[in-house]
Amino acid sequence: MNDSSFVSVPIYRSIAEVPSGFGPSIAAIGNFDGVHRGHQDILGSVVEEARARGVRAVAVTFDPHPESVLRPQRAPKLLTPKNERLRLIAGTGVDAVLLLTFDQALAHMPPREFVSRVLVDALGVRALREGGNFRFGYRAAAGVKELAEFGAEFGFGVQVHQAVRVHGLEVSSSAVRERVAAGDMKRARWMLGRVFGVRSTPVRDRGVGSRLLAPTVNLAPYQGLLPAFGVYVTRLTIGERCFQAVTNVGNRPTFDGAGFSVETHILDFEPVDMNEDTPLYLEFLLRLRGEHKFPGPDALKAQIMRDVGTAKRYFRLT
Secondary structure (H helix, E strand, O other), X not given: OOOOOOOOXXXXXXXXXXXOOOOOXXXXXXXXXXXXXXXXXXXXXXXXXXXXXXXXXXXXEEEOXXXXXXXXXXXXXXXXXXXXXXXXXXXXXXXXXXXXXXXXXXXXXXXXXXXXXXXXXXXXXXXXXXXXXXXXXXXXXXXHHHHHHHHHHHOOEEEEEOOOEEOOEEOOHHHHHHHHHOOOHHHHHHHHOOOEEEXXXXXXXXXXXXXXXXXXXXXXXOOOOOOOOEEEEEEEEEOOXXXXXXXXXXXXXXXXXXXXXXXXXXXXXXXXXXXXXXXXXXXXXXXXXXXXXXOOHHHHHHHHHHHHHHHHHHHHHO
16 A cells, blocks of 8 residues: 655555545645646645645545556556655655556546545545546546535535646646757756756666666666756765766667667765665756767767866856
């Protein structure tokens, strides 16, 4: 039920796991991919109201992402894979997360049944907070208007939140994905409220031993969203150690057949304990340039030295 290895609140993976008498509660429902500023606004208000009323604050979310079931050919690459998303949701202060398996049974559940079984019977919801574009139930038949009607019937209130805007940009998961996919880390950071980063482990086929003795680390294959191909100023956390770095995302076209990699060169390197299971957290701070094919290794090396110099200036200034 509760995977305490990465999140500090109970995670209920079905309504059957929710303890009897769990409610009353205040809740928000959503995919929460990225747990961006808009999600933080809604979940923060859930926590605030729950504390004021002396009840539980709960986030209801789904795995896998509904699009991967309903329209797999259009399913987005996620900003935050499941474990990271749960960790970030827990960080908003909620008391519990209900993580529902999104399958055909849930996809075909009528809106009224979802409200009755999940919100009323399992969670004892007294109030819901949602974004204006929230939809649920079979074929997304119901929105916030219908939700308010169910609330009047079952005895809970519904508050609709307007979209959060940052520097004139409307915040949404799809908008953040667009910025990350374009390599625009500054605007992605504005909308997320934090630096965009990915959690992974070292690649397994590079002879990773018990100690890292060279300043280059390659990430293991990563299924979530990565920034556009190019070179970035980054920070790499290895276990408990954080290093300044430069990272190349791409196919390394200067070398025929090199293939895709996320390769990070540590600037302030010191030997560090590491094996193929060591957790890595790579944060993308600034895009320096796109990926280019150079005439040969010497030209590439000269450009890398320029990139390193730019990155060092960035860290000195920030």
